[in-house]
Amino acid sequence: MFDGVFGESIVGRAREKGLVKVDFVNPRDFSTDRHRKVDDRPYGGGPGMIMMAEPLFRAIRDVRSREPGGREPWVVHLSPQGRRFDAAVAAELAAKGRVVLVCGHYEGIDERLASAFDDEVSIGDFVLTGGEIAAMAVVDSVTRLVPGVLADEAVQAESFFPPAEGSCRLDHPHYPRPRVWRGKKVPAALLSGDHGRISQWRSRAAAAATRRKRPDLLRSKEES
Structure with a gap:
């Protein structure tokens, strides 16, 4: 579902020029279950399923190992419980260099995985089927701030004045x-x-x- 969005317009052109790199990691590829299962029912009962810690832990560990000796990635859990995503947060993430966006699904993620995240971000006080749409919004917003993606004049003319201006x-x-x-x-x-x-x-x-x-x-x- 990401290919269409990230293959067009500003993000698509930025990828073609090598200004940004976007990789996709499927937690199912790191499941130890023969059916590639990544979710299970919560202890104590309740509706829905919870994403299990181990497949996500392995996926994050794999991403961290891809550039040994390089800049450590900033791992962000996209969750309605996180701090509100805005222009200032977009600028923070753009400055990180490497960012991993973990898309939640179902009723949430095993709480024991919380220590694997550096940050928790929400795009608003509403519920989505999964974190994929939130990830698209974050990537699009952050990509615009990467040097060379837009002309300086275009960045200065965004709908929100840049946080650096104190505005x-x-x-x-x-x-x-x-x-x-x-x-x-x-x-x-x-x-x-x-x-x-x-x-x-x-x-x-x-x-x-x-x-x-x-x-x-x-x-x-x-x-x-």
Whole structure:
């Protein structure tokens, strides 16, 4: 299910250029069960199945051994119980160099494997069938921050200002041609040719958009 997403667009081109490398590891390949089983029922009862520790442990160990003497990979468990994934976390992961994303499935993972993870990340307070979709979102977001994948100008113009700027605001609104669309005009400041005026308008518009759409971002900045 990953091939289509990671073979197209920005991620696909980054892989073709050798800027990022994405490998896929199937825990079933590390199962000691003749049926390649990786899940079992939980002790104490309850609905659903739990991913067993041993196949995942072996899979993680195998990935760690692939580059002996190289940078140790940062192992991330994708889980709804993890810290919230955002632009700052994406920047952290991009700086790690090697990242292993462990996709949960079923009702969860054997708690005894927790010590094998360096981090636990959630893409939101909702439930998915498995961690694969979360992994796609994380890889896409992190790939954009890898040097050379996007032009510097494109990175600076992301929907969230980069954490390095100390900002926690949404991007400013954008207006392409035509100047008037169904009676709605492009703001005059953007047509002025005055870079100072344009910059000031964009800054104010970004702040206004953040207050209107995502006031929680402003609260988070004030609380930190």
